[in-house]
Amino acid sequence: MWNTLIQGFVLALIGLYNFLGRSPWSMVLSISILTIVVRLLTVPLTLPSQRAMKKNAKQMQELQPEIDKLKKKFKNDSQKLQQAQLELYQERGINPLSSMTGCLWMLIQLPIIWAFYQSISRALAYQPGEMLVLSQYLSPVPSFLSLVPLPSHWLWFNLARPDLIVLPLLVAGTTWLQQKLGSAATQVAAADGQAAQMSQSMLITMPLMFGYLAMQMPAGLSIYFIVSNVTSMGIQWLTNRWLNTGAEEEGKPARRSASSNGSGTDEREKDSGRGTTYRKRGYRRKG
Amino acid sequence: MDTRTIEISSALGARWPTLRVRRWLPVLLIVVVPVLVAGCGRNVPPYWPGLTAGSERVYVAETNGQVFALDPSTGDVLWSYPQIEQSGGGLLSACSGRAPSDGPFYAAPTPGSELVYLSSAGEPTASLFRPSVNTSGLRALNKLGILQWEFKGTDSRSVASPILSDNTVYMSSSDHDVYAIDVETHDARWVFETDNWVWARPVVTDRVVYVASMDHRLYAVDAGTGEEMWRFDQSTSALPSAPALAGGVLYLGSLGGNLYAIDAATGALLWQVQVDGGLWATPRVEGNALYFGTLSGVVYARDARDGSPVWEHSVAGEVRGTPAYVDGVVYIGSENGQLYALSAADGTEQTSPLGQALANASIYTSPIYDGQRLYIVATNAEVYALDVSQNAVLWKTNPLQASEEGQ
Numbered sequence: 001m002w003n004t005l006i007q008g009f010v011l012a013l014i015g016l017y018n019f020l021g022r023s024p025w026s027m028v029l030s031i032s033i034l035t036i037v038v039r040l041l042t043v044p045l046t047l048p049s050q051r052a053m054k055k056n057a058k059q060m061q062e063l064q065p066e067i068d069k070l071k072k073k074f075k076n077d078s079q080k081l082q083q084a085q086l087e088l089y090q091e092r093g094i095n096p097l098s099s100m101t102g103c104l105w106m107l108i109q110l111p112i113i114w115a116f117y118q119s120i121s122r123a124l125a126y127q128p129g130e131m132l133v134l135s136q137y138l139s140p141v142p143s144f145l146s147l148v149p150l151p152s153h154w155l156w157f158n159l160a161r162p163d164l165i166v167l168p169l170l171v172a173g174t175t176w177l178q179q180k181l182g183s184a185a186t187q188v189a190a191a192d193g194q195a196a197q198m199s200q201s202m203l204i205t206m207p208l209m210f211g212y213l214a215m216q217m218p219a220g221l222s223i224y225f226i227v228s229n230v231t232s233m234g235i236q237w238l239t240n241r242w243l244n245t246g247a248e249e250e251g252k253p254a255r256r257s258a259s260s261n262g263s264g265t266d267e268r269e270k271d272s273g274r275g276t277t278y279r280k281r282g283y284r285r286k287g
Numbered sequence: 288m289d290t291r292t293i294e295i296s297s298a299l300g301a302r303w304p305t306l307r308v309r310r311w312l313p314v315l316l317i318v319v320v321p322v323l324v325a326g327c328g329r330n331v332p333p334y335w336p337g338l339t340a341g342s343e344r345v346y347v348a349e350t351n352g353q354v355f356a357l358d359p360s361t362g363d364v365l366w367s368y369p370q371i372e373q374s375g376g377g378l379l380s381a382c383s384g385r386a387p388s389d390g391p392f393y394a395a396p397t398p399g400s401e402l403v404y405l406s407s408a409g410e411p412t413a414s415l416f417r418p419s420v421n422t423s424g425l426r427a428l429n430k431l432g433i434l435q436w437e438f439k440g441t442d443s444r445s446v447a448s449p450i451l452s453d454n455t456v457y458m459s460s461s462d463h464d465v466y467a468i469d470v471e472t473h474d475a476r477w478v479f480e481t482d483n484w485v486w487a488r489p490v491v492t493d494r495v496v497y498v499a500s501m502d503h504r505l506y507a508v509d510a511g512t513g514e515e516m517w518r519f520d521q522s523t524s525a526l527p528s529a530p531a532l533a534g535g536v537l538y539l540g541s542l543g544g545n546l547y548a549i550d551a552a553t554g555a556l557l558w559q560v561q562v563d564g565g566l567w568a569t570p571r572v573e574g575n576a577l578y579f580g581t582l583s584g585v586v587y588a589r590d591a592r593d594g595s596p597v598w599e600h601s602v603a604g605e606v607r608g609t610p611a612y613v614d615g616v617v618y619i620g621s622e623n624g625q626l627y628a629l630s631a632a633d634g635t636e637q638t639s640p641l642g643q644a645l646a647n648a649s650i651y652t653s654p655i656y657d658g659q660r661l662y663i664v665a666t667n668a669e670v671y672a673l674d675v676s677q678n679a680v681l682w683k684t685n686p687l688q689a690s691e692e693g694q
Binding site for chain 1 (some may be wrong): 333335374413414415444445483484486501502523524525527540543544567582583605607
């Protein structure tokens with residue numbers, strides 16, 4: 001199953017390379033195009049998680065002042081604090097695990113992305129053992145054997161060997177941008193102090209780590225990371241728009257409900273709803 | 288609550304025990320897992336052992352990149368080159384472990400009258416944090432395994448044996464070039480450039496060097512000047528192995544499963560046949576017959592005059608080596624760890640001198656017959672000396688284990 005998935009991607013990569021003219025540019029283009037296609041195909045798998053995380057972040061943000069009060073009240077008794085928090089969540093109908101359920105959805109896409117990543121590595125066979133594996137993958141389409149070895153030199157890069165400066169910097173830069181956009185989308189920073197700290201750490205460590213990885217990996221895989229990050233940013237932007245539109249729709253009945261009973265909590269929801277709408281409009285004006 | 292921890296169990300309810308994790312733990316997991324996965328991701332074994340046998344020494348290049356000299360009568364390890372040391376630095380070194388201090392060397396060594404020549408599968412390494420090192424090229428060792436001289440004029444790894452002829456060592460390289468290295472000056476007399484990796488050893492005659500390249504072409508090069516004499520460019524796929532030269536004809540296999548017979552003087556195609564599976568190794572020529580195996584696990588015998596079928600025999604698993612021929616029997620190893628003995632006349636399977644197939648190991652390397660013993664090496668590093676007349680194992684050794692035990 002796993003090998004079949006990788007083989008499918010290898011055949012698609014080489015088929016596209018063949019279609020695009022069999023040049024080094026064709027190789028880079030086929031990696032880029034298939035990266036975009038794979039990322040788009042996994043969007044339906046990531047949407048539930050994004051939705052859950054955004055909803056969860058918003059709910060937690062609204063609840064934060066009350067949680068802070070509880071923390072002050074039970075600062076020496078974590079058991080009672082825990083119990084009180086749980087009761088608060090139950091009272092408001094909030095399931096803090098919903099974002100974890102979202103994470104599960106995100107995990108579903110990983111095998112697909114990892115198989116594609118492996119297929120690029122396999123297609124860029126650089127050593128005899130790798131070439132033999134590639135020839136096995138190509139056995140369903142024997143004519144593809146005439147295309148290997150694939151061209152490995154593109155611009156000043158050897159796609160099968162690591163690049164030390166340019167591509168790692170691009171990988172790190174796009175990872176940072178993508179992380180930044182992602183954390184802003186889920187509003188983690190404003191929602192929870194601990195999560196915000198973790199998010200901040202990730203914002204620094206992930207780009208550094210992926211930049212370092214890019215210095216060890218074939219340049220062809222760095223291209224995958226860069227295109228994947230840029231595509232993710234595009235998807236994130238579109239998803240945010242879609243989720244914000246959804247939130248606005250959901251917000252309307254909430255405001256009507258707030259005006260009907262006049263409670264303090266509902267007033268806060270009302271303000272929050274206005275704030276969100278205002279920010280979104282402001283963003284549109286700037287854009 | 289400790290500010291350095293995250294309390295994640297509150298969401299699960301009071302009946303669950305509180306689980307506190309260090310704040311940096313999720314970050315660490317998210318970061319370390321991709322590093323390990325990516326670092327160990329290219330987990331295809333890139334090479335398999337190389338083997339050379341002569342009356343004085345058996346040389347085996349093992350999968351750890353070391354070369355061992357063995358006593359042909361006992362299998363005792365006489366020396367090894369280079370030393371193994373802990374690979375230095377870098378998060379990903381955990382995946383590679385200990386590494387040879389030079390090389391690595393995977394191709395079968397080439398013994399001369401005084402020196403033994405090794406081609407290195409190392410290559411220039413660049414790093415922002417360490418000075419760049421070039422471990423590619425050729426090494427010449429004396430019969431005690433001590434480095435005498437080296438040639439580092441190549442830009443990439445060499446995966447094929449060097450060929451010694453008339454005080455010149457011919458070495459192919461993945462930098463697309465073939466080098467003619469003078470054993471007196473230790474420098475290149477000429478360099479011939481192709482359009483892709485050269486993974487096949489050169490075939491050398493008095494006047495001509497034949498070079499099969501992964502650029503799908505076979506070149507004939509003047510041995511004295513390095514000038515191209517002719518090229519054969521009708522192959523539809525890459526050429527990973529050297530041609531066999533017999534009776535003025537070059538027999539050349541391709542990754543796409545074609546076998547070409549080419550006039551060695553002119554480069555003209557005499558005939559070609561298509562078989563099932565790619566050809567990774569040089570065919571064996573015995574009399575009017577060609578013997579070769581394919582990556583789809585079929586061993587073929589063909590008439591060398593026109594390529595017409597003589598017999599074929601299916602074996603389990605890939606065949607990557609050149610068969611050995613001893614007294615009317617063809618010996619060839621397979622991916623499934625079996626050494627097959629096939630009648631050269633009709634391909635019927637004979638009793639294997641190895642006995643049962645090796646467990647958890649493949650025999651990719653060409654078996655070598657030195658006139659007395661048939662030697663094989665498996666991917667688990669074990670070397671066997673076989674008596675084919677008695678169908679008996681004379682000795683077996685694992686140089687990696689023997690070397691570790693001797694330390």
